[in-house]
Amino acid sequence: MVFAGRMQLKDLVNPTVLSQPVYEPGKPIDEVARELGLDPAGIIKLASNENPYGPSPKAIAAARAALSHAELYPDGGCFALRQKLAKKWSLAPEQFSVGNGSNELLELIGHVFLRPGDEAVMGVPAFVVYKLVTLLFGAKAVEVPTRDFGHDLNAMKAAITPRTKLVFVASPNNPTGVANSSGEFLEFAESLPDHVILVFDEAYADFVADAPDVRPLIRKGRKIIALRTFSKVFGLASLRIGYAYSSAEIASLLGRVRQPFNVNSIAQAAAMGALEDDEFAARCVLENRAGLAQLEEGFKRLGLSCVPSTANFILVKVGLGTECFEALQRRGVIIRPVKSYGLAEWVRVTVGTRPQNDRVLAELGAWSSMSGAPGRISGRVNS
Template identity: 50%
Template sequence: MISIWDLANPQLREITVYQPGKPIEETARELGLDPGAINKLASNENPLGPSPKALEAMREALEKGHLYPDGGGFCLCNAVAAKLGLGAENVILGNGSNEVLEFLGHAFLNPGDDVVTSQYAFVVYKLIATSFGAHTIEVPSPDYQQDLDRMLAAITPKTRLIFVPNPNNPTGTLLSQREIDHFMSRISENVIVVFDEAYFEFLDHPPDTLRFVREGRNIVVLRTFSKIHGLAGLRIGYAVGPTDLVQVLHKTRQPFNVNSIAQVGALAALEDDEHLRDTKRVVDEGRAYLHEQLAKMKIPFVPGTVNFVMINVGDGHAIFEKLLRRGIIVRPLKGYNLPEWIRISVGTMEENKKCVAALKKVMGD
């Protein structure tokens, strides 16, 4: 009998379906607990929830749910562009910034091409590259820090895209402006550089990559409303790039790829400086607390720069399971070839304290 795998695109055999953070409801069901008793620190979401202004705008927008959304996202693209000092023609919206990764695949990848990224880089780059039949070159990241010189050296004549998450997830390590400038001064124009800045707004001194967009270089900068803006469930993110590059990406997207509720919510969230400030403060305090407690417990960790911390617990999966039984969901990192490590998202202080208390218990078990 013929197997479905004889019919499917052969590269799909190599793909392991993305494993998201374990959902609260599923965990509550399995443990027989109330969902309210579960703390999810597994997906780097906003511990304060959505921007209240976004919530209000989205409730209102539901009344117009019978109408198709604005396909080009006119209002939001203009608002994003105004914030960044660019034109709306430099912005494209995605159903999450991850969708833009797929646009990049459609636009630039063919079977046999190469993409370059780092060891431990956000896993979706490889998933997308593989799904288009491209090969992913992952260069070593000594001490979990991305090495841009090695990435440059890894470029082949078949390299089309180079993915640079900054900071990277799950390691949390950050590249400096100096490293980025040096890299950009050496990269060939035959390769498109993708700076993934999903956590940009959490940084105190974020490197500036938009200068390369203004210079018309072959770069794409990805940002999202999933993190500091608290709209992960709505699925909305964006990319900025030079006009001609963005025009290419528009050709690859579905006519109504971003729903109207998400667009309206994102527009309101973008202007909600108070929610942004509050979230950053809670995350800064929470991250400092986690660092301090981990140091006290003598648990090795890679100091975080944004809303998560990667820690070495010896057996990541076992500790993940033990924390789960105590109602704390974290992220095991075996899929990143980091079996000793887990990633903890910074939560509210109450959640962070519960997590530390549970860690103390399970590390002593």
């Protein structure tokens, strides 16, 4: 007998889910190879701001060792890692929350603080997950246009209402790569009203020489949650591990809404290993700086505008961003179209190794001369 249900599935679904926008990640190499019939070995991915030098050998060794005890559940409280982080940052272990990537921490922040009717202030364009999390909890995303590709902190402050719960600021911002100055940011952080929690996303702060230090403000009792990730300079994106530091009270609230074993033991071990290798991270930061200079010079040579970046990626104006992305992808070079961020004329390129950067520049040069490179004509930002 066939069960002729009258209730449609969509009538059962939480309506917020039906209208929830979906995150579009950079395509994995194997998927591109499958779709386009390419050899994966010849493909480079400069689309998701990963570390082209991989993880530190110390992180790999620690992950390998942890794998041999994969039969055991991980330490859900990430005790050893939080001890290590506390030492690194001169804070108490109770002030740290560890997540399955900093993305999970963003979601946990939503769980703790957002309800329908609340508002969250964020830049636009800015990392889209702020908006996704806000909408997921039925709150309103108040998007404040960036100024010169950086967060317009005065306008963000002006957008705060009595309903505002969260303000999200990434510095450097993604997808633009622009950082607010430390002085400007700290003044903003200190000036926020008491009913607002500042989520300060430091995903790319390791690449910046003078990133703001919010610890004194946290010590003074300011409601700030700083987010860090092991996905970028530490090269552990696939293991999904990031952390937050805040007051111990906020950390304890975040701890209430996480799953018991949200961070696996291999990721925890790798993160501990990565923290043992400051030298590796410092070398990656230097290589990134050289790579940014290489790309900026290359874009200039090609007559393409770019937005000077302090992160491990850079926006370049190519005219038809999606077409450019598709053309390069057919050639085995994956970059990121940013039309969904309202930047249809641009693409975002992650800084790769020197040969990877040469390759993306060569492909961009070939594409822009074939397509007439509308990006060459106006809007040069780096001239």
